[in-house]
Amino acid sequence: MLPITIIGGYLGAGKTTVVNHLLRNADGVRLAILVNEFGSLPIDADLIEAQDEDIISIAGGCVCCSYGNDLTLALMDLAKLDPAPDHVVLEASGVALPGAIAASVSLLQGYTLDGIIVLTDVETVMEQASDVYIGDTIERQLIDADLVVLNKTDLISDDELQGVSKWMRDKAPRAETICSRHGAVAPAILLQSFLSQDRGDLMLPAHDADVLKSQAFTIEEAVDVEKLAEGLASRDLGLLRAKGFVDPIVGVRCAIQVVGRRWSVEDASPDAPLGLVTIGRQSTFDETAILSLISESAL
């Protein structure tokens, strides 16, 4: 199954910067980026290796293609790429509803939804949400988000940021929020494919390290996988992301994916390394609670 992440948000929220940042830090993960129009996604020129009418090849084996004609057909074509990408990132148009796109993606063979990320420009998002024309669109984008990126936080005061965060809890009830300055969000938070317990605790970029925390856990005993996954996605733990491989019974391995409140459990290869890696906020990260969840989930 090909994991797909939908990145939504209105014009000017910084989707383009985030996508370029992901490509720049792809670190061996083969990304396929889908945009509905090339022009709105000026992939940084130094990343582009080659370009034909509908596909741009990007350094590191990534590709970018346009779904100007039809999104679902582009996704079906993308699933046939050889070699297959590791992860598909779909940049939704400014007025698209990412939740509706996710519903459509769920019908396509070969894809599994990794999460819905909605970007916002903290300076303008509240104003946009009260705009007579696009206000309800902004709200309908947020309500389905798993993760909201509060972008451009350097442009407002701490007090203002607090106000936006509080407002956002209301508007994006399912989502965890993270702050960002120039769309530089750690790829491991945005896409599960970057989160690997092979590497133990994840090294977060310096500017994230003082607010975010990543920790790995070993789980060798058999666990109730769904209970564990649901617990990891609970609002109480407040994790941004978690990923791991655990065994419900000996010899059967499952993959757990968590982003905000969304969780999923899928079959995994028996060779996948047992254990869990998590990302949360420095301020609220509760190692003890995670450990007791793990032991409560043991069978």
Place this chain on the structure above:
Amino acid sequence: MITIYSAKKIITMNPARPVVSHVAVRGGRIVGAGSLEELKRWGDHNLDDRFADKVLMPGLVEGHAHTMEGTLWRHVYCGFFDRMDPDGKMWGGAKTKDAVLDRLKQADAAMADVDAPLPGWQLDPIYFDNERVSRADLDKVSTTRPIGVLHASGHIMNVNSKALELAGLLKHGINHPGVPLGSDGFPTGELKGPDIMTPVGIHVGFDRDMLACDERGLRDFGKLCVRAGVTTVTDLAARLKDEAADMMIKVTAEPNYPARVVPLRFFQGLTPQELIDHAASLKKKSTDRLRLGMIKIVADGSIQGFSARMRFPGYFNGAPNGLWYVPPEQLLETYELALKRGLHVHTHTNGDEATQLAIEMMEKALIKHPTPDHRYTLQHCQLADAAQFRRMAKLGMCVNLFANHHFYWGDEHYNLTVGPERAERMNACRTALANGLPMAIHSDAPITPLGPMFTAWCAVNRITASGRVQGEYEKISVDDALYAITLGAAYTLKLDGEVGSIEAGKHADFAVLEDDPTEIGGDKLKDVRVWGTVQAGRIFEAAALSA
């Protein structure tokens, strides 16, 4: 050499000499319209009396259609109403669900390959009490071949089990608002919305690009034009990649191609700047019979699909507001760039909020780039109120109202989507004209059949499919309706100097009619029989079109 045609009556749409007996043609252009005595003075001529018992009108102009109708006719016609195909065969309406299934069974029986897909089109269950056509129904036609029937609205498709299976959707656990499930937990086979229709549609025989028209489709579309008396027609949303544009240039240049086609470049998938650049480059490729360079933007969805953007008080059944297909900023930027480059933009707005947005963006763009005589046109614009029409007129805009829609879905709008009051003012032709707004009316073929005389009848009578008059006040006169399907539509395309009336200097484009639309009575306009057309002096008799 000049040919002078006599006719029983020539309705010129030129108010200075509204009715004449003769028209003189040379090199595909009109030398003059008047009496034989007047026209003889041009000198050497042939007098051609073949139209002596016919009524001539200016060739009709359809300002909003899609050439894909030519392609759709290769699929099984499942519509409720009688409709004529490009070869002149009248397909009776399928009046019940069983009639639809019988028609599909006949098509199935005629196909040798039992696995080949079977596509149908123009289904509309609202006319048989909304009884849905389920997967099980279509499985009675075939379990081996994928079958899919597109609804008339273009927004829904019904498919059989084989089609679902090929698309990987014949399973439990589907959770999607556009894929209703049956009591068995499997999809019923109804697919709502393009996101779902497209991936299944390719298995049942629909093209990847549903807007696309191929060579044969374009030729077939030309035949439909002749049968409807149309000599100038738009293709209102085309992607016009190089091969497609070249194909259209080639086909329309064929010696017997009977219509002037005006394709508008669809905005989607391009940034405003790319769109403008592409339209400008297309414009240079224009030929007499293929007028390129115009642009089409879609601002919102459809009213019956509840995806149109509505102002207060919203949908009658409480459905949430619809969807934007373009962000306001992008609409504004496109208007600005297009005005600056002298390109002509038509914008689809259905809901009145979309109309309001287009008006406001237009005003901003015009203040930045004041442009005389831009004629930017709102297409459909079905729910506009008087204030919006007034403002559009002041801004120099035009409107092309969807008169046919009122007949086919008026009852639905009255009962379900917008309620009585707004349903009565939908496609408010009289208010638009009263406020000085240049106006056309349209079919949006293939959504409804190409046929400007029928469209005129709709605007004159405002009768819905159930037979009610809906919106007495918004009826217009026969004269106004005939103007709308000739000069009115030509004006929105900036072609009113070339076509739309029969007078010296214009193209020799005529609708050749058996009946006189000004005498037959407004309630019978739709029954005016079309003999064929004359396009740039070339004569096309509908009955003689080769299959």
